[in-house]
Amino acid sequence: MNDITPSRYxxxxxxxxxxxxxxxxxxxxMYGADLAMAGxxxxxxxxxxxxHARIRxxxxxxxxxxxGVRAVVTAADFPDHKFEYVGPERVAQNFWHITRNIMAREKxxxxxxxxxxxxxxxxxxxxxxxxxxxxxxxxxxxVIDVDEAMAxxxxxxxxDMITRGIEPAPIRPSNIxxxxxxxxxxxxxxFAEADIVVEKEFKTAAVxxxxxxxxxxAARVEADGQAEIWTATQGHFGVRAMTAKLxxxxxxxxxxxxxxxxxxxxxxxxxxxxPIAAALSKKSGRAVKMVMSRDEVFxxxxxxxxxxxxxxxxxxxxxxxxxADGVFKFQAGAFPGSPVMNACLCAFAPYNIxxxxxxxxxxxxxxxxxxxxxxxxxxxxxxxxxxxxxxxAQKIGIDPLQLRLKNAARPGTTMIYGPKMAHRGYVETLExxxxxPAYQAPLGPNQGRGVASGYWFNGGGESSAxxxxxxxxxxxxxxxxxxxxxxxxxxxxxxAETLGIDYSQVRSFVxxxxxxxxxxxxxxxxxxxATGTAIVEASRKIVDELRKxxxxxxxxxxxxxxxxxxxxxxxxxxxxDFAPLSLKEIAAKKALxxxxxxxxxxxxxxxQAPGFTTQFCDVEVDPETGKVTVxxxxxxxxxxxxxxxxxxxxxxxxxxxxxxxxxxxEEYIYDKNGRLDNPxxxxxxxxxxxxxxxxxxxxxxxxxxxxxxxxxxxxEVNICPPMAAIANAIDHAIGRRLTELPMSPPRIRAALDxxxxx
Amino acid sequence: xxxxxxxVVLSSGFSRRYTSGTREFDIAASSLRGVIKALDQxxxxxxEHLEKETTVAIDGELHxxxxxxxxxxxxxxxxxxxxxGG
Numbered sequence: 001m002n003d004i005t006p007s008r009y010x011x012x013x014x015x016x017x018x019x020x021x022x023x024x025x026x027x028x029x030m031y032g033a034d035l036a037m038a039g040x041x042x043x044x045x046x047x048x049x050x051x052h053a054r055i056r057x058x059x060x061x062x063x064x065x066x067x068g069v070r071a072v073v074t075a076a077d078f079p080d081h082k083f084e085y086v087g088p089e090r091v092a093q094n095f096w097h098i099t100r101n102i103m104a105r106e107k108x109x110x111x112x113x114x115x116x117x118x119x120x121x122x123x124x125x126x127x128x129x130x131x132x133x134x135x136x137x138x139x140x141x142x143v144i145d146v147d148e149a150m151a152x153x154x155x156x157x158x159x160d161m162i163t164r165g166i167e168p169a170p171i172r173p174s175n176i177x178x179x180x181x182x183x184x185x186x187x188x189x190x191f192a193e194a195d196i197v198v199e200k201e202f203k204t205a206a207v208x209x210x211x212x213x214x215x216x217x218a219a220r221v222e223a224d225g226q227a228e229i230w231t232a233t234q235g236h237f238g239v240r241a242m243t244a245k246l247x248x249x250x251x252x253x254x255x256x257x258x259x260x261x262x263x264x265x266x267x268x269x270x271x272x273x274x275p276i277a278a279a280l281s282k283k284s285g286r287a288v289k290m291v292m293s294r295d296e297v298f299x300x301x302x303x304x305x306x307x308x309x310x311x312x313x314x315x316x317x318x319x320x321x322x323x324a325d326g327v328f329k330f331q332a333g334a335f336p337g338s339p340v341m342n343a344c345l346c347a348f349a350p351y352n353i354x355x356x357x358x359x360x361x362x363x364x365x366x367x368x369x370x371x372x373x374x375x376x377x378x379x380x381x382x383x384x385x386x387x388x389x390x391x392x393a394q395k396i397g398i399d400p401l402q403l404r405l406k407n408a409a410r411p412g413t414t415m416i417y418g419p420k421m422a423h424r425g426y427v428e429t430l431e432x433x434x435x436x437p438a439y440q441a442p443l444g445p446n447q448g449r450g451v452a453s454g455y456w457f458n459g460g461g462e463s464s465a466x467x468x469x470x471x472x473x474x475x476x477x478x479x480x481x482x483x484x485x486x487x488x489x490x491x492x493x494x495x496a497e498t499l500g501i502d503y504s505q506v507r508s509f510v511x512x513x514x515x516x517x518x519x520x521x522x523x524x525x526x527x528x529x530a531t532g533t534a535i536v537e538a539s540r541k542i543v544d545e546l547r548k549x550x551x552x553x554x555x556x557x558x559x560x561x562x563x564x565x566x567x568x569x570x571x572x573x574x575x576x577d578f579a580p581l582s583l584k585e586i587a588a589k590k591a592l593x594x595x596x597x598x599x600x601x602x603x604x605x606x607x608q609a610p611g612f613t614t615q616f617c618d619v620e621v622d623p624e625t626g627k628v629t630v631x632x633x634x635x636x637x638x639x640x641x642x643x644x645x646x647x648x649x650x651x652x653x654x655x656x657x658x659x660x661x662x663x664x665x666e667e668y669i670y671d672k673n674g675r676l677d678n679p680x681x682x683x684x685x686x687x688x689x690x691x692x693x694x695x696x697x698x699x700x701x702x703x704x705x706x707x708x709x710x711x712x713x714x715x716e717v718n719i720c721p722p723m724a725a726i727a728n729a730i731d732h733a734i735g736r737r738l739t740e741l742p743m744s745p746p747r748i749r750a751a752l753d754x755x756x757x758x
Numbered sequence: 759x760x761x762x763x764x765x766v767v768l769s770s771g772f773s774r775r776y777t778s779g780t781r782e783f784d785i786a787a788s789s790l791r792g793v794i795k796a797l798d799q800x801x802x803x804x805x806e807h808l809e810k811e812t813t814v815a816i817d818g819e820l821h822x823x824x825x826x827x828x829x830x831x832x833x834x835x836x837x838x839x840x841x842x843g844g
Binding site for chain 1: 767817
């Protein structure tokens with residue numbers, strides 16, 4: 001546990017028990033699949049067994065003839081959309097693609113692609129009906145690997161896809177959806193200055209967010225067109241907008257209530273089941289509940305991209321990096337939209353490199369559409385860049401932390417996309433590890449130590465909150481942010497701090513789309529920053545109102561009332577005239593002084609500071625089996641101000657744990673027919689407790705001036721370094737650089753054999 | 759405030775698509791609204807693209823596009839593609 005800097009705050013920076021803890025540990029919390037509705041039908045998706053196939057026909061007559069079957073939907077039940085990219089490039093949405101991902105039209109583009117769905121009176125009946133739906137496929141050649149998908153003779157997913165971002169535009173279609181490029185300085189001159197140049201190719205596997213709770217939802221569409229949806233999502237306002245658009249409804253007719261959520265990590269931002277459940281409900285006139293199996297989660301929801309990359313870095317003998325170049329080819333899955341732009345922007349972001357370029361390719365292949373996963377894109381490019389930097393450090397003979405410190409980005413450093421960095425934080429994470437006692441601890445045989453850093457933008461944007469003072473002096477707060485990482489507690493802490501009352505007096509809730517203002521999804525490490533800003537703003541309005549009410553009670557001007565320690569106190573000429581009034585006392589007189597005491601605030605929060613982290617780990621390689629054991633893991637992260645330090649530490653530990661899985665075991669494995677071989681936790685190996693050491697989270701607090709209490713996003717950047725840190729440690733342990741993830745026992749054994757053969 | 763001038767920069771891709779490759783502008787404006795308005799006068803229709811497709815870095819700090827965002831004398835305003843988190 002971090003012994004963080006003594007705080008001037010009473011509640012911010014403390015570690016109270018989480019408000020959602022009791023229902024979770026007693027099994028009473030309501031997750032997506034827990035909603036029971038009288039008379040609800042059960043919906044089931046019929047999915048393509050083929051990686052790539054033309055859909056010739058769908059015949060549902062036998063299924064519909066089965067007693068208890070109430071509706072079947074196919075793509076014909078969803079309006080088609082114009083082919084156009086709407087919105088910004090990274091998140092540009094093309095509803096022509098999205099509606100085809102929800103339900104295949106002309107072709108099935110990956111194993112698990114929805115082709116039809118059925119609603120029936122029971123789960124078993126829905127399964128029986130699903131088996132009766134006859135689908136005639138023409139199986140087509142498929143492509144899985146990103147490099148193979150880019151080859152000129154690759155099977156095409158879209159026969160008319162012309163690569164965007166190349167001028168003049170190519171004449172021939174390909175699977176390359178987009179090329180993008182960022183550059184500063186003069187690469188040629190930069191590499192000419194270098195004493196050593198290192199270049200290397202890297203590959204990463206597609207990995208799933210592996211949230212424990214599968215996707216689940218229920219929908220009810222009334223005869224008048226109004227709809228209610230209950231779902232496990234990271235962003236219920238997004239579910240509302242997407243479902244309305246995909247079904248041709250208006251947003252005002254859709255109300256979405258988020259359930260408790262069993263993990264998301266970016267993978268529960270898109271919609272999958274919700275539009276289908278709503279379409280089935282519309283057609284059947286009954287509520288429809290749908291729950292994915294684990295198999296469906298793996299085959300049909302977004303993993304993050306696998307990638308093929310090349311990185312080149314030049315440096316002087318003193319360690320000064322003079323130039324850096326990188327090419328990042330990302331699997332987008334079956335539809336465009338990998339996080340390759342983020343990868344390009346983050347790749348060299350921790351460093352002051354005057355001459356740098358990143359080139360990215362967004363490439364479709366016969367896999368499920370990639371979805372966001374914790375700092376999407378950044379961990380992938382970090383694996384390549386941070387591994388290459390380790391080779392540079394070895395060649396020069398400089399400590400890897402010192403190499404990073406020498407080249408660290410600081411305020412004023414020009415970023416590859418143009419602006420100058422505005423915030424401190426990176427250097428402080430390096431210094432925290434340089435001074436960490438374990439960094440100099442001796443290592444044993446077959447052991448190695450690896451270092452890596454990470455960068456993530458963090459998010460801001462739109463958030464809403466309300467604060468209500470109850471008649472007994474307790475306070476109810478609501479936000480539009482789904483609580484994934486403990487935000488109900490951090491919101492309550494910030495409200496208690498601002499109001500000057502006890503944390504136990506504040507109850508914190510997540511509201512549905514009809515009960516609180518618009519709020520962007522819980523993602524991008526934005527909630528504590530943006531929604532926290534809204535909570536503080538609403539709480540400040542409450543303080544102003546409480547001062548007004550005290551002024552009414554005392555019959556003085558409001559300027560003669562100040563708010564301190566949860567009490568209205570006389571100020572100025574009134575000092576000594578009145579005894580302080582507590583929030584509870586003012587609340588008791590709410591009717592007499594003007595009615596309910598409530599406030600709402602909505603913000604479009606900007607000025608979020610980026611996240612920096614530096615981490616080191618010690619590993620031991622078993623020379624016989626190739627198993628890598630992580631012995632020690634230390635992660636220093638700039639967290640701004642830790643509102644609830646235990647949750648901040650938890651975020652860091654969680655990100656590192658996922659990174660360890662990504663580094664050592666996790667991967668999508670396809671057979672020769674393009675079918676996923678390991679769609680379950682038995683064969684897709686996420687880390688289990690014995691795989692993870694006690695991860696030491698070192699909280700570095702460089703406050704963010706744009707947040708009332710200095711908070712920065714903390715949820716994502718921690719997953720950026722582990723893959724490279726572990727690869728670097730393995731290299732130091734066995735003397736062989738691994739450049740492909742996962743670094744599983746067979747790959748380690750092969751590396752050891754190569755060492756022996758040298 | 760009157761007389762405030764900001765240095766405004768578009769990404770190369772964005773400038774290629776919408777401003778015939780011109781990337782940098784000196785614009786007298788005290789808020790982001792003024793910058794967007796001035797650019798839209800130079801390139802009619804550009805405001806909608808800026809509002810829908812970009813986020814903005816003002817002196818290195820990232821912000822969503824908001825009309826009321828204040829600018830200081832000499833502020834550097836970079837319009838960059840929007841980012842997405844997980």
